[in-house]
Amino acid sequence: MIEQPAMVKICDIREESPLVKTLFFESSMNFIPGQFIMVWIPMVDEKPFTVSSIQKNLLGISVLKKGTFTDLLHQKRIGDTIGIRGPYGNGFHLQPELHSCVVGGGIGIASLATVIDTLPKITIIQGTRTASEIIYRKRFTDMRFCTEDGSLGFRGTTVDLLEDIVKKQQFQKVYTCGPEKMMFKIVELCKKHHIACEVSLDRYIKCGFGICGQCDCSGQRTCVEGPVFTIPELNTMEDFGRVALLKTGERVDVNNHRQLSYISIDNAK
Amino acid sequence: MSKLNLSVRVGNIQLRNPTILASGILGVTKALLKRVAENGAGAVTTKSMSKEPREGHKNPTVITFEAGMLNAVGYSNPGIEKAAREFADIQDVGVPAIASVIGTHKEDFVRVVEGLSGTHFSAIEIPLSCPHTPGFGLLAGQGTPQATFEITSAVRKVTELPLFIKLSPSIPEISTIAKAAEDAGANAITAVNSMGPGMIINIEAQKPILDYKVGGVTGDALRPIATRCVYDLYEAINIPIIGTGGVSTGRHAIEMMMAGASAVGIGTGVYYRGIDVFKKICEEISQWMRENSISDINTIKGAAHD
Numbered sequence: 211m212i213e214q215p216a217m218v219k220i221c222d223i224r225e226e227s228p229l230v231k232t233l234f235f236e237s238s239m240n241f242i243p244g245q246f247i248m249v250w251i252p253m254v255d256e257k258p259f260t261v262s263s264i265q266k267n268l269l270g271i272s273v274l275k276k277g278t279f280t281d282l283l284h285q286k287r288i289g290d291t292i293g294i295r296g297p298y299g300n301g302f303h304l305q306p307e308l309h310s311c312v313v314g315g316g317i318g319i320a321s322l323a324t325v326i327d328t329l330p331k332i333t334i335i336q337g338t339r340t341a342s343e344i345i346y347r348k349r350f351t352d353m354r355f356c357t358e359d360g361s362l363g364f365r366g367t368t369v370d371l372l373e374d375i376v377k378k379q380q381f382q383k384v385y386t387c388g389p390e391k392m393m394f395k396i397v398e399l400c401k402k403h404h405i406a407c408e409v410s411l412d413r414y415i416k417c418g419f420g421i422c423g424q425c426d427c428s429g430q431r432t433c434v435e436g437p438v439f440t441i442p443e444l445n446t447m448e449d450f451g452r453v454a455l456l457k458t459g460e461r462v463d464v465n466n467h468r469q470l471s472y473i474s475i476d477n478a479k
Numbered sequence: 480m481s482k483l484n485l486s487v488r489v490g491n492i493q494l495r496n497p498t499i500l501a502s503g504i505l506g507v508t509k510a511l512l513k514r515v516a517e518n519g520a521g522a523v524t525t526k527s528m529s530k531e532p533r534e535g536h537k538n539p540t541v542i543t544f545e546a547g548m549l550n551a552v553g554y555s556n557p558g559i560e561k562a563a564r565e566f567a568d569i570q571d572v573g574v575p576a577i578a579s580v581i582g583t584h585k586e587d588f589v590r591v592v593e594g595l596s597g598t599h600f601s602a603i604e605i606p607l608s609c610p611h612t613p614g615f616g617l618l619a620g621q622g623t624p625q626a627t628f629e630i631t632s633a634v635r636k637v638t639e640l641p642l643f644i645k646l647s648p649s650i651p652e653i654s655t656i657a658k659a660a661e662d663a664g665a666n667a668i669t670a671v672n673s674m675g676p677g678m679i680i681n682i683e684a685q686k687p688i689l690d691y692k693v694g695g696v697t698g699d700a701l702r703p704i705a706t707r708c709v710y711d712l713y714e715a716i717n718i719p720i721i722g723t724g725g726v727s728t729g730r731h732a733i734e735m736m737m738a739g740a741s742a743v744g745i746g747t748g749v750y751y752r753g754i755d756v757f758k759k760i761c762e763e764i765s766q767w768m769r770e771n772s773i774s775d776i777n778t779i780k781g782a783a784h785d
Contacts, residue, residue, distance in 0.1 A: 254690075256539045293688075416541065420753075421505065421541065422504070423507035423526065431505075434754075458561075459556055459557045460557035
C-alpha cells in the first residue's frame with residue numbers, strides 16, 4: 211500500500227451542532243470502527259480523524275471547530291475536495307453478543323458512532339459540557355445524555371452516570387472515547403465492576419503507519435497497536451492517563467496541555 | 480554445522496547482530512527503543528537531538544511511493560535538556576544505543592554532546608547530511624570536507640565515546656568527506672542518509688504532498704546508491720562503515736556487508752516489514768549462511784571487492 215493522500219469530493223455536509231459538522235465523501239475504503247484516517251488540506255496540514263459515518267461508499271467525518279485546520283474544514287462547501295489516506299490503526303474488537311455500553315465524551319462520540327451502528331442493542335452515553343454541544347440526537351434516538359451544567363439529561367460527568375447505571379444494569383463491555391481523564395476513570399470503574407473495556411486513545415499522530423514514533427504511549431504506537439487498547443494492555447502502559455508527547459516529543463501531562471487539546475477535543479482521532 | 484556467528488564489531492562496540500535501528504525511525508522515546516531491541520535489533524539510534532526544542536515541519540511529513548519513502552520531518556525533538564532526561568537510563572534498552580546529535584554551528588554539536596554526559600550511550604552519531612531542514616546538514620553547508628573536519632574535531636575534543644559521522648549519498652565526493660571525518664577522529668561512517676531531496680505531487684490537488692514540499696528519499700530506490708557509496712568508502716577509509724539505505728531483507732544486509740559494511744542500518748524497512756524487521760532480517764541472514772556454509776558473518780565483509 212502506498213501511503214499518500216487521495217483527493218475526494220465533499221458531496222454532503224450536515225450541521226450536527228453549532229461547532230460540529232459532518233463532511234461526507236465517496237470512498238471505497240474498508241473502515242473498521244475505531245480506526246482513523248489522515249485528512250489533508252494541501253499546503254496547510256494533515257490531521258487524524260475517525261470516520262463517524264459509513265453508508266456503503268459514503269463516508270463521513272465529524273469535525274469540531276477548534277483551530278485553524280478545523281476552521282478550514284468547516285469552510286469547505288459541497289464540491290470542494292480534501293485529501294484522505296488510511297485507514298490506520300487497529301479498531302475496536304466488536305463483540306455483538308455482549309451487553310455493552312458506549313461512553314462518549316465531547317467529540318469522542320464521533321469515534322463511537324460506527325460502533326453504535328454496528329452494535330444496535332447497546333446503551334449509549336453522550337456527555338458534553340452543555341446541551342448545545344450534544345450531537346447525533348436524531349441519528350441515535352435512545353441516547354442517555356449528561357451535561358456538566360445540567361442543561362440536558364444527567365447533571366455531572368459520564369463517569370458519574372455510568373456508575374449510576376451499572377448499579378441497575380449489568381454490562382459485560384464498555385467502549386469509550388473522550389478526554390483521557392474521563393477514560394482513565396471509566397477504566398477504573400470497569401476494573402472495579404469486572405467489565406471489559408476498550409478505550410480509543412488520542413496522541414499526536416504524524417505518519418499514521420508506525421515508523422515515526424511520535425504517537426508513542428509507553429512503547430505502544432497509538433497509530434498501529436492502537437488507537438484502541440484493552441484493559442490488560444492499558445495495565446502495562448504507565449503513560450495512559452498521565453503522559454503524552456508534544457510535537458517536539460516532549461513528555462507532558464496528558465490532561466493539562468493546550469497543544470494536545472486539539473486531538474482530545476477536536477474530532478477525537 | 481557449528482553455531483552461526485552473527486555478532487559484529489563497529490569500532491569497539493560489540494553488537495549481537497549487524498542490524499541497527501537508523502536515526503529518525505521510532506527513536507522518540509526510550510520505551511520504543513526498548514521495544515525495537517526486543518524485536519531483535521543489534522543496536523538502536525535515537526531521533527536526532529538539537530540544542531533547542533524543535534516542532535519540525537507540518538504534516539504530511541512522511542509518505543511512501545512505489546520504491547520507498549519520502550520524508551521531511553524537520554528534526555522534531557524536545558531539545559537536549561529534555562531529551563537527556565528521556566534517555567537518562569538508556570542502558571535499560573538492553574543493546575548498545577547510539578545518540579544522534581545535530582546542530583547548526585559546531586558549538587551546537589558540542590553543547591548537545593556535553594548535555595548527554597551522565598547518560599549511558601554507547602556512541603554518538605552526527606548526521607552532516609540532512610537534505611531538507613534549513614540550518615542543518617546539507618542546507619547548512621555541513622556536507623563539505625572542511626565543515627565535516629571542523630565539526631568532527633570539535634566534538635572529538637569533548638567526548639571519548641565512539642563518533643559515527645553520517646554522510647549524504649547526494650554528494651559526488653563522499654570518500655573525500657569520509658576521509659576528512661576519519662582524519663578528525665571519527666570512529667565509523669554511517670553511509671548513507673536519505674538522498675535527494677525529492678518531490679511527489681498529488682496531481683488532483685496539483686500540489687506537492689509534503690508540507691515542506693521536498694523530502695529525503697529512502698527505501699528500495701536508495702539501496703543501489705547506498706551500496707555503491709559503501710563500496711567506494713570501503714576502498715577509501717580504514718574505519719568501519721554502517722551501511723544504511725534500503726536494507727529490509729537478509730539478502731540486502733548481506734549485499735551491504737559484501738560491499739564493505741560492518742553493520743547495517745534499518746529505517747524504511749520498519750515500514751516495509753513491521754517493527755520485527757530486525758528479527759526477520761537476522762533469520763534470513765542465518766538461513767543464507769547455513770545454505771552457503773558460512774559460519775561467521777564477518778567473513779563476508781567486503782567480499783564484493785577485487
